[in-house]
Amino acid sequence: MAGRSGKKESKQNAKQGKGSKINDKGVLLVPPPKSIPNKDHMQRLNYLFQLSTFHTMVGAQDKSQALSRMYMKNLDLIQKKTKTALTPGMKRQICKECHRVQIPWRTVTSFIANESKKKTTQNQVLVLTCQCGSSKRFPFGRNREYRTHVEKDNLVYMQK
């Protein structure tokens, strides 16, 4: 009997794909990827982003953040050339106009705008205004539970 049930289990595992399992809550557990494609590009982009953030935080006397912006411009060029996708969180922190890192109180100011007549909370928009004058608008009032795919909690990787 034990042998039979074992066979059944192995068949089920084969159906679900390589090494994936479903836990008791019904969440599909996927093993972490064994290799990262374009690892050197990823590392370079990550390094440039951290360098740019560092120089924005440290170089307070440089009002135009020239060095920091140059690194970020470089990141943008490499990202486009290699067609590497940035995570939404990273993308939101870069100004499209001047390539500044968006750091609150240093390079960006924020306020909540509501341009609707009834001033309902549904129409609240978070406005981030960069030093260069351009602004990003996030209509968070419509769906406060909105998460991008990467930010979702149910992305569970198996523990090894």
Ligand SMILES: [Zn+2]
């Ligand atoms: Zn800007």
